[in-house]
Amino acid sequence: MISETAREILQKGYVCDNCLGRQFGQILSGMTNRERGHAIRTALALEYAVKPFPTEKSNFLGFNFRKVKPETKKEKEQCKICGGLFDSLGKWADEAVKKLRPLEYRTFLVSSSMSRILIRNEENLWEDIGIEYCEPMKSELNRELGKLVAEKTGKNPDEKSPDITIMLDLEKNLLSVNVNPLFIYGRYQKLVRGIPQTKWEMYKETVEDIIAKPFMRESEGKAHSMHAAGREDIDARCLDWRPFVLEIESPRKRILPLRKMEAEINRTKKVKVSELSYSDRKEVVTVKSLMPDKTYRVLASFGKPVTESELRKLKSISMVRQQTPTRVAHRRADMTRAKKVKSLSWRILPKNRAEFMIRGEAGLYIKELLSGDNGRTRPSFSSVLETPVRTEELDVVKIHLPAGSSRAK
């Protein structure tokens, strides 16, 4: 069976050991394709040395049968399938190593795109011999080039989250090296009001910038972005630790003094970070999909004096319908959401004020829960108390992460 197929392949002209062996990748395991191809060729040579193949061409199987060692006379001829690609891998590996030299990285991945002619060669071959046992050329190329680069650099290939992607474009005959972003997990507190989490209109300072500053300096990256589990209002503090992943584009260095940088950020007294650690793109999705309840402390003022028994009426509020608030309507879709108020307590203060502790479902707009936003939030503290209610100060005091969602790394 193998020998039949192998003969059919070799009838096409000179086919290298890699391309021969690759067509039997699913059988004869524990060998490289090159070793497998060599073994098959040798077996065929032995077979036909005692029973000469009925043909006048001595190089019919891609080598001279009279020679014991295969691949001698025809060595210089180009393989009909890969065009000599597998013999030139060393050249590509050297080029990759040269481009990797100025970069700091731990892992890499080889990703290639085949040329039209190689795709056609492979398809034509498969049409004739079938694909029952074969491995695609691209997969062998990526693996074998990866092995060479690993040998020369001492770094490890990593399919899931490589620091570097080596891209070989065989149509353009071009090898390039792409530095993948660096991801850093952490949790932050915002200790002052008036700073947006990320870039926003005229604000010069952001939570993201404060955190990213030492990262940009140490990594020599080109840009940064922050992915966080929700965000607090610009004028609200966040006194519990909010999970985030910071993404640094094209870092030249990836092994950073995280503890030193943590201390540097914490000295700003505006933002504090903890648990800084290396992360990956997958965790961006995890962090962004967290939808925790939050408990807020709100300092509120009323349009008239309010009594304890009036405030007790607020306990009747559990589900509120909120149309997108006027203040964010210009950048968010206008829609109505039902959100739950899960617990409520208060303390009456002088001058028509009170301090509330409110636990709400993710996405509950607190300022509008108090003010009613001209009827866009119903019911509201204002509608129940029948007086204007204003938010004077707002703090996130607790982010109720579900058990198991905070990181156990």
Ligand SMILES: [Zn+2]
């Ligand atoms: Zn070949």
